[in-house]
Amino acid sequence: MKRRSFIKGAAIGAGVAATSVAAPAIAQSRITWRMVTTWPRNFPGLGTGAQRLADRITAMSEGRLTVQVFSAGELVPALGTFDAVIEGSAEMSHGAAYYWQNKSQATAFFTGVPYGMTSRELAAWIRYMGGQEVWDEVYDQFGVKGFLSGDTGTQAGGWFRKELTGLSDVQGxxxxxxxxxGQVWQRMGATVVNMAGGEIYAALQSGALDAAEFVGPYNDLALGFHQICKDYYFPSFIEPGLATELVVNKEKFSALPADLQAIVESACQAEYDQVASEFYANDPIALKTLVEQHGVRVHQFPDEILELALKRLWISCRRFAMEVMPSPRKPPKASSAH
Structure with missing residues (x-):
């Protein structure tokens, strides 16, 4: 009996000891990260996608990595999210890579470019054809890492105050x-500006903007652009497929255990596909509402604009290549030694 009592008591004691040791260890291993976004809170597809991604990471990690979402303006300005991750005031940001083109021209290629890849093609390039490695090289200089986090599909070409009949309507x-x-439109004569989605309506209303493109019917209906402009162009030739991104502080991401790193990556991939389904389901419904209930007129861009855009794109790409590619080296002189 004494032996059994000892074994039983030892087992209970070991259990208590294990509990007392394990509890603080588990508590210490729990991490909370802040995600800042460029989108308004609960904004269809984009804001909700960011929140859903944060919830996925939190749930998949069973709270070991809890992600708190701060929408545009709540912690940092909408277009200050990338800098927030670089500077360390947030661990994650959710936005679109081409918003940071002032830092590197290459960022556009991880969102969408004129006459470029569809969203499915972009995902194939990133996942299987070396695109992620290129992206990592571009973002390494800022101390961050990017992941595809959402797929809006082919976007709309924009809202205009009047129908575009040709290039003359674009000037100024x-x-x-x-x-x-945006560079392509600028080379065709437009005065191009960038601003966060939540600021566009007021700029159109005040006359600070004559036209605007954002995403597509699902988002554009929610933002109310149809209340000011009635001429809507579809599809976009500058964004045949568009991806959003999750940006993480690289040093902090690298410090995560391997399983948490895998959870972040897997959650991004799942959300990329989830957002695509959401847009494919809701864009046609929203477009029908815009046309039938709000009198929106849907057009395709005139051939004159499409053709010149392609030429201007070629010029932009050549200049981009000259900026980012090293100058070719002259071949060494042949040695005269035998």
Whole structure:
């Protein structure tokens, strides 16, 4: 009996000891990260996608990595999210890579470029054809790492105060459109500006903008652009497929255990596909509402604009290549030794 009592008592004691040791260890291993976004809170597809991604990471890690979401303006300005991760005031940001084109022209290629890849093609390039390695090289200089986090599909070409009949209507037009596509419009004569999605409506209403493109019917209906502009162009030639990104502080990400790193990556991939389904389901419904209930007129861009855009894109790409590619080296002189 004494032996059994000892064994039983030892087992209970060991259990208590294990509990007293394990509890603080588990508590210490729990991490809370802040995600800042460029989107308004609960914004369809994008804001909700960011929140859903944060919830996925938290749930998949069973709270070991808890992600708190701060929408545009709650912690940092909408277009200050990338800098927030670089500077360390947030561990994650959710936005679109081409918003940071002022830091590197290459960022546009991880969102969407004129006459470029569809969202499915972009995902294939990133996952299987070396795109992630290129992305890592670009973002390494800022101490961050990017992941695809959402797929909006082919976007709309924008909202205009009047129908575009040709290039003459573009000259001097104040147009909100970012990325390499914005450069193409600028080379066609537009005055291009970039601003966060939540600021576009007020700029259109005040006359600070003559036209704007953001995403597509699902988002554009929610933002109310149809209340000011009635001429809507579809599809976009500058964004045949567009991806959002999750940016993480690279040093902090590298310090995570391998399983938490894998959870972040897997959650991003799942959300990329989830957002695509959400947009494919809701864009046609929203477009029908815009046309039938709000009198929106849907157009395709005139051939004159499409053709010149392609030429201007070629010029932009050549200049981009000259900026980022090293100068070719002259071959060494042949040795005269035998």
């Amino acid at each position: 037009m104040k147009f909100r459109t970012p990325g390499l596509g």
